[in-house]
Amino acid sequence: MSEEYIEFEEEEFTTQFNGKTIKRIAQQAWPRYWAWVVGFVSLVALVSFQDSFFTYLSKLIIDEGIIPGDVNRLTQLIALYGSLILVQAVAVFGFVYLCGILGQRIQYDLRRKMFNHLQELSLGYYGKTPVGWIMSRVTSDASRIAELITWGTLDTTWGILNLLTALMFMIFINWQLALVMLFVMPTLVIIASVFKRYILVEFRRARKLNSKLTGVYNENITGVRVVKALTREEKNLEEFDGMATSLYRASYRAAWLSALFLPVVQLVGAVALGTIVWYGGWQIQLGEMSIGSLQAFISYLAFMLFPIQEQARVYAEMQNSVASAERVFSLIDAEPEIVNRPDAVPAEHIKTDITFDQVDFYYEANKPVLTDFNLTVKQGETIALVGPTGGG
Numbered sequence: 602m603s604e605e606y607i608e609f610e611e612e613e614f615t616t617q618f619n620g621k622t623i624k625r626i627a628q629q630a631w632p633r634y635w636a637w638v639v640g641f642v643s644l645v646a647l648v649s650f651q652d653s654f655f656t657y658l659s660k661l662i663i664d665e666g667i668i669p670g671d672v673n674r675l676t677q678l679i680a681l682y683g684s685l686i687l688v689q690a691v692a693v694f695g696f697v698y699l700c701g702i703l704g705q706r707i708q709y710d711l712r713r714k715m716f717n718h719l720q721e722l723s724l725g726y727y728g729k730t731p732v733g734w735i736m737s738r739v740t741s742d743a744s745r746i747a748e749l750i751t752w753g754t755l756d757t758t759w760g761i762l763n764l765l766t767a768l769m770f771m772i773f774i775n776w777q778l779a780l781v782m783l784f785v786m787p788t789l790v791i792i793a794s795v796f797k798r799y800i801l802v803e804f805r806r807a808r809k810l811n812s813k814l815t816g817v818y819n820e821n822i823t824g825v826r827v828v829k830a831l832t833r834e835e836k837n838l839e840e841f842d843g844m845a846t847s848l849y850r851a852s853y854r855a856a857w858l859s860a861l862f863l864p865v866v867q868l869v870g871a872v873a874l875g876t877i878v879w880y881g882g883w884q885i886q887l888g889e890m891s892i893g894s895l896q897a898f899i900s901y902l903a904f905m906l907f908p909i910q911e912q913a914r915v916y917a918e919m920q921n922s923v924a925s926a927e928r929v930f931s932l933i934d935a936e937p938e939i940v941n942r943p944d945a946v947p948a949e950h951i952k953t954d955i956t957f958d959q960v961d962f963y964y965e966a967n968k969p970v971l972t973d974f975n976l977t978v979k980q981g982e983t984i985a986l987v988g989p990t991g992g993g
Contacts, residue, residue: 663893725964733816749922760908
């Protein structure tokens, strides 16, 4: 394991969501694939509305079919329910298909963009940047960005629409009982914001350590002959163990915070559920609310809490993807150290002598490659440069 890799430090990123980063992530799909995005978001909206409507249909089945014993009405509602299930099945297939294809296209575009940009960077960039760091950007990080744009957008859209449609139906059924959820929602938003901030810090640390660990793998595998020749197995294992342990601790802290988010949400939901059952039961005794309405409210509460609970996973994946995007964009934004002058003339056909007169050349400051180099190549002359064996 080289000392240069141990000393390599990549750019430090902020611990808050960066609007510029989010915008650049969105630009990977918009406007080039706008039709695909609009298509799967529309299908997700349709599925979300149907989910809420199914719960309202369950209320009608209880209140207008089962309790009164009206077989005809019960048959009508069940037939409507079955027809909507078929429509929803087609919509689910549609958005899953669109998400899958869109994700693959975005991965392809990102990897192609990074690979093409790597061809333009100066050799000095590769001298100070570990190969493992570059490999992590082109492979796993590009995949995480694509997942954020597709499945992350899907989960977020589905969750928000579920909350809004469920709340709309709850207000329509019983606005007094719906006020309970209006008090619960701000509490859950505050809890999610606090967890989001701390989880992002740990995921950024884990992504940075993962980059270093990938570089360690690359150096040890490609340089195994040198490792064996210098008997560095134990030393490299010790360094690897320390780096792997740091990665484990950062990932463990992020996972612990993500796991803690779920029971906190469930606790708030349990309080809301208890309030709804108590108040709804009281209204049923007064004849101001039906049994089907109370059942629908309990279902809508679970319906709203599920996407909020899922936000623990969505936040974790989203923040991991944002941390990956910051590093991918840092690679894409890297500028070549050696560029042509604005007035440079393309050297397509040179018919003259070439002279190097006291030329100094280096990729990094204070590390010269050539010093006081002098050479004259006559027109039509062929020169062969031969170095010592093993000098590259």
